[in-house]
Structure formats: C-alpha cells, structure tokens
Amino acid sequence: MLKLFAKYGRIADIHNLFSNLKFFFNLTDVNYMNTLCEIYFTNFLSEEEMVKAKVSDLLCETQIEEETLEEDFEEESPVNSFLKVIEETIKHSSEDVSLELIKENIKANGLNPENYTKEELICFLNDTACTIIERMIHDDKELSDLYNSTDLETISEDCFFRKFNSNNINCKLIYLVTLYMLCSTGYLNKTLDTYLFARSKINPNKTEALLLSFLEDELSRR
Amino acid sequence: MSKIEQNNQNPKLNLEKLKKLVDDITKSALAEGKEILYVSEILKALGKCGFNLDEMMYKLTNGDRQNVENEIRNLALSCANQALESLNRTDI
Numbered sequence: 001m002l003k004l005f006a007k008y009g010r011i012a013d014i015h016n017l018f019s020n021l022k023f024f025f026n027l028t029d030v031n032y033m034n035t036l037c038e039i040y041f042t043n044f045l046s047e048e049e050m051v052k053a054k055v056s057d058l059l060c061e062t063q064i065e066e067e068t069l070e071e072d073f074e075e076e077s078p079v080n081s082f083l084k085v086i087e088e089t090i091k092h093s094s095e096d097v098s099l100e101l102i103k104e105n106i107k108a109n110g111l112n113p114e115n116y117t118k119e120e121l122i123c124f125l126n127d128t129a130c131t132i133i134e135r136m137i138h139d140d141k142e143l144s145d146l147y148n149s150t151d152l153e154t155i156s157e158d159c160f161f162r163k164f165n166s167n168n169i170n171c172k173l174i175y176l177v178t179l180y181m182l183c184s185t186g187y188l189n190k191t192l193d194t195y196l197f198a199r200s201k202i203n204p205n206k207t208e209a210l211l212l213s214f215l216e217d218e219l220s221r222r
Numbered sequence: 223m224s225k226i227e228q229n230n231q232n233p234k235l236n237l238e239k240l241k242k243l244v245d246d247i248t249k250s251a252l253a254e255g256k257e258i259l260y261v262s263e264i265l266k267a268l269g270k271c272g273f274n275l276d277e278m279m280y281k282l283t284n285g286d287r288q289n290v291e292n293e294i295r296n297l298a299l300s301c302a303n304q305a306l307e308s309l310n311r312t313d314i
Contacts, residue, residue: 002305006298011291014298024305028248029297031259035244035268036294038261039235042279044287 001182004197008189011040013181020156020174077127077187078111082214085109086207102214113214118222125195125215126186132202133180143173152177192219233285234278237293243271 002021005014015037022030089097089105106113116124138144146155146169155170179198186194204212247267251259265275 002298002302006295006302011294014294018298018301021301021305024308025301027252027257027259028245029301031248031264032241032244033294033297033301034261035240035264036290036297038265039275039282040287040290040294043282044290 001178001197004182004194005185008191008194009182009185011037013185017178017181020178077124079124079127079131079211081109081111082106082124082211083131083207085111086210086214090207090210097210099210099214099217102210106214113218116218118219119190121215121219121222122190122192122195123187125192125212125219126183126198128208128211128215129183129195129198129202130180130187132204132208133176133183133198135205135208136203137173137176142169143176146170146173147177233283233289235282235286235289237289240268240273243268243273246271 002014002017005017009017015033018025018030018033085105086097086102089102093101103113136143137147150173152174156174179201182194183198185191186198199212244264247264248259250267251257251263268275
C-alpha cells in the first residue's frame with residue numbers, strides 16, 4: 001500500500017502511513033523521512049494544501065465528519081445513483097440480473113453510461129471501493145463501534161507497536177481506513193492501480209459486485 | 223528580482239549532504255542508546271553540523287520543492303520494497 005501511496009499519494013498521506021509503519025524501517029530512513037517532510041511542510045505546502053490542512057484541523061476540532069467536507073468540495077459522483085438502480089433491478093427480478101438489464105435500467109433513469117470517459121469510470125471504481133470499505137466497517141458492529149469511539153491515531157500506534165496482526169480488531173480497522181485513503185487518492189488522481197490493488201481486498205455484496213462488473217465492463221470498452 | 227524569478231532559481235538544498243548528516247546524527251544517537259529522535263532534535267543537530275535549515279526556510283526554490291518531493295516518494299518506495307523483501311525472507 002505504501003508503494004501506491006509513494007506513487008500517487010499526497011506527501012501528508014505518505015508521511016502519515018510511513019510513520020505508522022516506521023517500525024519496519026531502519027532508523028536512518030525514518031529520521032531522514034521526518035526531516036524531509038519537515039522541510040516540505042515548512043517551505044513548500046501549496047496554498048491549496050494549506051487550506052485543506054487548515055480545514056482538516058478545524059474539522060478535527062469540531063468533530064465534523066470528513067465525508068461532509070468531500071461532499072461540499074467535490075462534484076457528486078453518480079455511484080450512489082447507480083447503486084440505487086441496481087438495487088431496484090435486483091428487487092424486481094426473480095432471476096439472476098444481467099449486465100444488459102442493468103445498463104438498460106441505468107439508461108432509463110437518465111444516466112447514460114456512454115457519456116462517461118475512461119477517467120470518470122476509474123474515479124467511479126475507486127469511489128465504489130470506498131463505499132464498499134465504509135459499508136464493510138459499518139456492517140461489523142465491533143469495527144463500527146471502534147471506528148466511532150476511538151482516536152484512530154492512538155489505535156494506529158497501538159497496532160503497529162504490537163506488530164501488525166490482521167486478526168487484531170485495531171489492525172483490521174486501520175487496514176480498512178488506510179485502504180479507504182488509498183482509494184480516495186485513486187479517486188482524486190484518477191488512477192486504476194489503486195482500485196486494482198483494493199479489488200481483491202474488499203468484500204462487495206451482490207449489488208456492489210454488480211456495480212463493479214458494470215463499471216469494469218464499461219471501462220473495458222474505452 | 224521578483225518572487226517568481228527567485229523561485230525559479232537553481233536548487234539550493236544539497237540532499238546528498240543532508241542524508242549523510244542525518245545518517246551520522248542517527249548513528250551518534252544510537253551509540254548513546256537513544257532510539258527515537260524528535261524532528262526538533264535532528265534539526266538542532268543539523269544546525270550544529272553547519273546545516274542550518276532555519277536560515278534556508280522560505281528561500282528554497284521550485285527545484286528544491288521538486289527534489290524534496292521526489293526524495294520523499296523514492297524513500298517511501300525503497301523502504302516499502304525493503305520491508306517487503308525482509309518480510310518475504312522471514313516467511314511471515
């Protein structure tokens with residue numbers, strides 16, 4: 001995951017993940033990374049990044065969820081509309097739902113898949129992966145309670161101090177949150193690699209799996 | 223000289239030298255039994271070695287920005303590769 005962040009992520013995200021994984025690296029590299037990031041943040045943060053960092057600080061202070069920020073700043077992705085159409089299609093079909101039927105219904109709802117570019121479809125795939133990860137967290141009561149009640153920074157340190165263990169609930173949550181961050185990065189940068197990395201690690205339900213198939217099919221035609 | 227012209231000047235930060243100094247500082251700290259160094263301690267030690275980042279602040283160029291960003295990305299990539307190799311070797 002760090003490799004993908006190194007390639008596509010914001011410096012702040014790379015630094016954050018690197019810090020979480022620092023016990024895997026040698027001390028010189030950790031110190032050098034911290035020094036470089038200090039230089040970067042002190043000298044080179046662009047105005048846009050400064051605003052994002054400031055808003056992010058304010059959000060932490062006022063405990064507003066970050067999703068609200070993203071909804072405000074970015075155009076709404078049609079992923080939720082696609083999901084609704086697929087849900088309705090499944091509800092009204094007695095047999096297995098075909099991609100063709102889904103496409104017809106999506107068109108009937110005023111969303112023409114042919115209007116979307118390759119880049120937009122890559123964004124939608126990353127966005128869908130984010131939606132699935134969120135749902136995976138909220139479907140699991142233990143994970144959801146932990147997510148709502150804990151300071152992620154603390155459990156992240158906890159998790160990595162005790163060495164990463166995928167059976168540990170803290171590590172499981174941190175892994176999913178990091179995967180979410182990666183797909184958000186892919187959404188912003190329009191990168192397919194991030195989605196392809198996450199694809200085998202997410203667990204889509206029937207509706208989400210159909211949406212992924214539909215988007216992948218559309219992408220293969222571009 | 224305008225700010226834009228200043229920002230387009232050649233890079234001023236010698237990353238090779240910086241890396242070497244951070245390596246020396248880390249080794250000295252380890253020799254004293256200190257495993258965790260705060261950034262402020264590293265910056266202070268760099269200053270003692272004549273590498274004063276405070277003096278450079280806000281004077282660095284766009285070339286420096288690009289070099290620092292590339293260095294961060296390359297370092298993250300190389301550390302991730304090394305960690306994966308070592309995990310594979312231990313068969314975890």
